[in-house]
Amino acid sequence: MTELLDRAARGAPDPAARPGSGGRGGTSPARRPGGGPARLGRFLRARPGLVVAVAVVLLVLTAAFVPGLLAPGDPAIGDTADRMLPPGPGHLFGTDHLGRDVWTRVVHGASLSLQATVIAVSVALIAGGLIGLVAGFAGGWVDEVLMRIVDVLLAIPAILLSLALITALGFGTVKVAIAVGIASVASFARVMRAETLRVRRSLYVEAARAVGTRRHVTLLRHVLPNAAGPVAVLAVLEFGLAILAISALSFLGYGAPPPASEWGSLVADGRNYLAVAWWMCAMPGLVIAATVLSVNRISRALDGEWRRSA
Amino acid sequence: MTVPYLLRRLGLAVVVLWAAWTVSFVVLYLLPGDPVATMAAGGGDGEQLSPAELDELRARYGLDQPLIVQYVTKLLAAVQGDLGTSFATGQGVRSAIAEALPPTLQMAGAGLLVAIVGGTALAVAATWTRRPWLRQVLAGLPSLAVSLPVFWVGLMLVQLFSFRLGWLPSVGDRGFAALVLPAITLGLPTGALIAQVLAKSLSQTLEASFVTTARAKGVGPAAVHLRHALGNAVIPALTVLGYVVGNVLAGSVVVETVFTRPGLGRLTVASVGVQDIPVVQGVVLFAALAFVVVNLIVDLAYPLLDPRVAVTGVVR
Numbered sequence: 001m002t003e004l005l006d007r008a009a010r011g012a013p014d015p016a017a018r019p020g021s022g023g024r025g026g027t028s029p030a031r032r033p034g035g036g037p038a039r040l041g042r043f044l045r046a047r048p049g050l051v052v053a054v055a056v057v058l059l060v061l062t063a064a065f066v067p068g069l070l071a072p073g074d075p076a077i078g079d080t081a082d083r084m085l086p087p088g089p090g091h092l093f094g095t096d097h098l099g100r101d102v103w104t105r106v107v108h109g110a111s112l113s114l115q116a117t118v119i120a121v122s123v124a125l126i127a128g129g130l131i132g133l134v135a136g137f138a139g140g141w142v143d144e145v146l147m148r149i150v151d152v153l154l155a156i157p158a159i160l161l162s163l164a165l166i167t168a169l170g171f172g173t174v175k176v177a178i179a180v181g182i183a184s185v186a187s188f189a190r191v192m193r194a195e196t197l198r199v200r201r202s203l204y205v206e207a208a209r210a211v212g213t214r215r216h217v218t219l220l221r222h223v224l225p226n227a228a229g230p231v232a233v234l235a236v237l238e239f240g241l242a243i244l245a246i247s248a249l250s251f252l253g254y255g256a257p258p259p260a261s262e263w264g265s266l267v268a269d270g271r272n273y274l275a276v277a278w279w280m281c282a283m284p285g286l287v288i289a290a291t292v293l294s295v296n297r298i299s300r301a302l303d304g305e306w307r308r309s310a
Numbered sequence: 311m312t313v314p315y316l317l318r319r320l321g322l323a324v325v326v327l328w329a330a331w332t333v334s335f336v337v338l339y340l341l342p343g344d345p346v347a348t349m350a351a352g353g354g355d356g357e358q359l360s361p362a363e364l365d366e367l368r369a370r371y372g373l374d375q376p377l378i379v380q381y382v383t384k385l386l387a388a389v390q391g392d393l394g395t396s397f398a399t400g401q402g403v404r405s406a407i408a409e410a411l412p413p414t415l416q417m418a419g420a421g422l423l424v425a426i427v428g429g430t431a432l433a434v435a436a437t438w439t440r441r442p443w444l445r446q447v448l449a450g451l452p453s454l455a456v457s458l459p460v461f462w463v464g465l466m467l468v469q470l471f472s473f474r475l476g477w478l479p480s481v482g483d484r485g486f487a488a489l490v491l492p493a494i495t496l497g498l499p500t501g502a503l504i505a506q507v508l509a510k511s512l513s514q515t516l517e518a519s520f521v522t523t524a525r526a527k528g529v530g531p532a533a534v535h536l537r538h539a540l541g542n543a544v545i546p547a548l549t550v551l552g553y554v555v556g557n558v559l560a561g562s563v564v565v566e567t568v569f570t571r572p573g574l575g576r577l578t579v580a581s582v583g584v585q586d587i588p589v590v591q592g593v594v595l596f597a598a599l600a601f602v603v604v605n606l607i608v609d610l611a612y613p614l615l616d617p618r619v620a621v622t623g624v625v626r
Contacts, residue, residue, distance in 0.1 A: 148329070151326070155556075156334075156594055157556040157557060160578070163582045164338055167338060251564070251567075274473065278469045281469070285465070289458045292458075
């Protein structure tokens with residue numbers, strides 16, 4: 001987070017830190033010592049934390065796409081005889097006040113939470129990326145105007161901006177996701193602009209212009225792919241932030257209406273039973289925290305760790 | 311500190327506020343959604359209003375006029391300090407915010423204190439220790455802290471310290487004891503941010519040549535670390551203060567809900583729930599105001615803290 005703020009604040013990132021971002025024009029993998037699976041194995045063996053992070057993310061993805069594989073039961077049905085059982089062999093995460101299995105509810109909630117996160121990141125990535133690309137490539141007054149708007153968006157705390165958007169749009173998972181996405185457009189625009197500025201000055205863009213390539217072709221074929229690397233890393237980091245923001249808003253009650261369960265609303269449900277059944281709050285929250293930690297760890301690995309390890 | 315510089319900074323601050331107001335206007339009034347219909351349906355059990363009555367309500371709040379007219383009249387009113395009246399309660403927005411502010415400021419102040427003291431202590435400890443594993447653990451703590459959902463941290467603290475141990479009250483705003491858990495919850499993510507920024511700045515400062523000089527002169531390690539290095543490392547870290555204050559204010563939305571405390575955050579949550587546009591806009595404007603004022607103070611304080619910064623041109 002702070003590194004990204006720094007990077008955005010500096011305007012242009014340190015070019016030495018990322019040769020080969022975007023894949024083109026960088027060092028070819030063949031020149032690296034011991035590329036391929038052997039290197040991947042060494043890389044991962046030295047980083048057990050990263051392996052755990054990847055495993056957690058894979059587990060969450062499984063829960064989102066095939067929840068039945070991890071939790072065959074029905075998340076909405078519980079046996080009241082089994083209500084408020086603490087975590088144990090039968091119920092990994094315990095049961096809630098209606099006897100529903102908390103693990104099953106968390107697993108089945110993953111798809112809604114993940115869906116919202118994907119929407120939020122896509123909105124931020126596409127809108128912010130476009131604004132940054134146009135601002136960096138056009139320069140002049142267009143750049144000036146767009147970046148001043150971005151500055152203002154950064155002056156308003158993200159959650160308040162999201163809340164304002166929710167006030168206007170209304171409640172629901174998708175609306176919350178869009179609100180969170182729009183609230184983080186500004187940081188994407190900044191990083192994208194910085195990258196575009198860097199790429200725009202490079203020799204191949206100049207060459208493209210010299211041979212008479214049209215502006216939009218230059219933009220799409222030469223600038224965009226080479227500027228996209230750091231933005232992609234930011235997108236992975238934003239994934240974690242979006243999970244947190246969406247869960248907070250769904251905790252506040254702006255997400256899906258009651259029968260559906262998102263991770264944030266599961267914690268909210270457990271709140272009334274906090275004194276007697278801590279696991280109802282603790283377990284969904286732990287899953288959120290583990291997911292965010294894992295995503296952040298992976299984003300750190302993508303941000304140059306692999307390259308530096310060569 | 312020259313008068314033209316001061317005037318330009320103030321002018322810039324006003325422009326940012328105007329822009330923040332405009333952004334919130336665009337978001338709240340231009341996007342689809344019918345606040346009057348929501349207001350009429352408010353509570354759910356009220357009788358259905360006829361279209362004529364809805365129109366009358368719209369007319370009362372000026373929502374029937376063209377948007378550009380609404381924008382100009384509302385902006386002129388806002389410049390004079392009138393932020394409109396709440397749709398839900400009919401109370402003036404400014405007085406509603408002023409009423410909700412004291413408990414939030416109290417909690418935000420306590421949270422900021424926790425964040426600054428904790429963040430600084432962590433940054434100093436992480437750069438102080440010579441043991442690599444401890445250094446790694448301490449440097450990893452901030453990224454752990456920012457990955458935890460704030461509302462969940464609050465609930466877990468309540469479970470442990472209120473229900474399990476019975477040391478502190480779980481809800482309410484009475485007295486110092488009720489302030490401890492909210493302040494920790496609020497200060498945790500912000501303190502992590504401070505720790506990250508300060509640790510980075512501190513480790514850079516420790517490599518500066520004046521630190522080597524101080525060591526060579528025989529100044530003790532603690533004095534070098536705290537008096538020579540920390541004092542200089544704090545200055546670049548100050549730039550995040552505006553962001554930090556905004557963070558703490560925004561955090562009150564979640565923390566006040568978790569601990570059932572009155573204040574600005576609860577006002578915001580309630581207003582969003584009933585689409586009370588004027589109040590939400592007022593809160594957004596207030597957050598931008600806080601951000602702008604803190605940044606202005608930081609910029610003006612720079613030359614006092616660091617004589618090398620000359621205030622002739624732009625301070626960066």
